[in-house]
Amino acid sequence: MSGVEETMAEAGRVDWSHFSLADFLELRWRLLHDWQAVLPGGEYFGQARIGDVCYDIQIEWLADDELAVTMSPFFPHDEASDELPYDELVPGMPYDTQHGASLISSRRSFLQLTYESFIDLAERSILETVARFPRLRSAASKQTGFWDRHDAILCKIREQDDEDM
Template sequence: MSENMEKTIGEVGRVDWSHFSLADFLELRWRLLHDWQAVLPGGEYFGQARIGDVCYDIQIEWLADDELAVTMSPFFPHDGDSAEPPYDELVSGMPYDTQHGASLISSRRSFLELTYESFIDLAEHSILETVARFPHLQSAASKQTGFWDRHDAILCKIREQDDEDR
């Protein structure tokens, strides 16, 4: 591990993979192997990796008409003092932002060559390098406010209610 990587870990901590299990990895892998043509245009969500208040959503999505990729896009709580509007707000009162240029992308073919352990190692290294390059990500990664736990709990309740209303 490089000295810069150790410094980043010391400042922001380690990546939490509890929201992307081996079962999630295997489901994603199965989808890429056996049913990849049916992936919807908007992509499909499979889990997330977190580091502090940064959440990297793990999805498969079409980057071009014929190019399917595994993407990891970072999101973090919106800074209320920012002059910029938030990127999105799925839960009322909990806006969030993303960092352009900080997404991690793996081609379908490259991803299928990885084991769960090698994916975790590669992704964690890439996440830590990326966080170190972007001040907004580094700041959010160094905080642990529980934003995403609260956000996801509320979002699950909203979706359950929507399902019941159908």
């Protein structure tokens, strides 16, 4: 069994419910018609999940002034790890990322894809990448609901901030 097959057996399939056809079409429209106005820090369009690994899908300007669709993995911080957590947007829920595990498509190559071909290519790439990194593989094999709880708390924080304004 290959690393990809083992990862799929351990963690199941990639969940695309947070990046629908409508999200894909919005991203595609932006890349076709308004790409020069993309914010310097990038813009978020959705995510793909496998176990407790969450790949954020966004468009951003890379260092060489190339606009690309990037997919970067995030996963719950392992408290036993010697490494400090990457960030903590939600109190008490720190998370990590894995250097070298992001997936990048140029604007031009992304625009050649249909939703189905993007999903197929991205899913294969995600599984191959997860299989290469032990921390990602470990997080992908767990399904603790971390990101659903994280998102619910973050949503409440943002609603409270809006009410306070």
